[in-house]
Amino acid sequence: MKGRAMKPSVPMSRTIRTMYLEFGELALRMERIENALGYPLRSAPPVVSAGIADVLRECEPRVEAACGYVLLQPGRTRMGERSIEVEGVSLSTGGTIAACLRGVDRLAVFVATAGWKFHEWFERLSREPDPLRYVIADAVGSEIAERAAEIVEETLRTDAALLGMQVTSRYSPGYCGWPLSDQRLLFSLLPPVFCGVTLTETVFMVPEKSVSGVIGIGERVERKVYDCGSCPDVLCDRRWKRPGAP
């Protein structure tokens, strides 16, 4: 066997991985936050850039970012035209996402969050009379959750590579035609209070700045660039927020 790489065997049970992230690990970038507030590159007024810098400084001790994934059991994933069934749970992802997940062998459900301390601070900001700091903190919190989601995706990619597999992009309920109400089904596939995140009755994630979704894993899958043009959901808020989006 010398000289020939051995492909590690694929674990047949669920794999769970949780990570707690230092603020510095998030490597937040000013231009992404400015962009989330609507500004094209280097066009935010100095007062807004200074406001972002202030919020970042102030929120640093309050960020307890966490992320993780549950790699669901193999061999129990069934693909439909507009849905995917995993471990007996049928997710109505819609045609756009189902097409992107075609060919996956396993599905990972992930969660990423800015944490409770940030949530409580953000809630206090909402009661301040001048909402500019609140709006900036909203963009910063979303970016923290988004970065944590990127980190969980990168980690899963590395872990999957060890098994000789690739990963897809990440997809979340509420986007690309996947009903937000499916969030409850998604969370039923996770351990309780995974990464500290729970759902309200109206499937609102708390802490507020949290992201959840699925990532596919397989030998023949690929990471596709997010393409609003291929999605029929013309009213999606992400479509309009993305500069240059159709």
Place this chain on the structure above:
Amino acid sequence: MEEREIAETLERLAECVERGKADASSLHPVDLRGRDGAEELTRLLLEAGVPPARILDEGLIPGMGRIGEKFREKQVFVPDVLLAARAMHAAMNHLRPFFRSRAIVTRGTFIIGTVFGDLHDIGKKLVAMVVEGSGWDVVDLGVNVEPERFVAEVRSRPGAVVGLSALLTTTMPNMRTTVAVLKETTPCTPVIVGGAPVTPEFAATIGADAYGADPYAAVEFLHRVGGS
């Protein structure tokens, strides 16, 4: 102060509101640093005997209107609108006593809130600020507001217009319930709905009187149904 000077000062006031120059100490915008802002110009106009209603109608409201047009055309973004609202508020601190003495009459009352089950606040807050900047008295009930609370507020403010916000598809049914309760208990109350997942079709289906894609659509609706 002569009429020409008054007109020029009102125009400067409108520019201060549009560009978010709250007062002389404001560092924003950079090119207006060191100059008087909305706060000083409003005080100057009042001292010159300009009627407060004229300051509102020819200085503040046009300033908010212009930033609104730019926002709709995506030339400016939410923080710019909030900076404009901040400047508007700096001026309003001088005008508030005249509202109390009825020297200025608001266009009407707008009651706004995010429907029950939904905790999203920012879009609703933005609408509230823009509507207030357009000369309306605004009652912001906050988030997660039960239908009965809207009804109670409408009953205590006859003639008020209601705005409902929802940001989740899962709370849109609660918007439907709220509209139904309002239409059943206070059928003459105009109701406008908005929020990321809400569409004009959905608004029509649930019996709302209008759909607002942005805060300025709400202002247009308000002026249509109840504005002076």
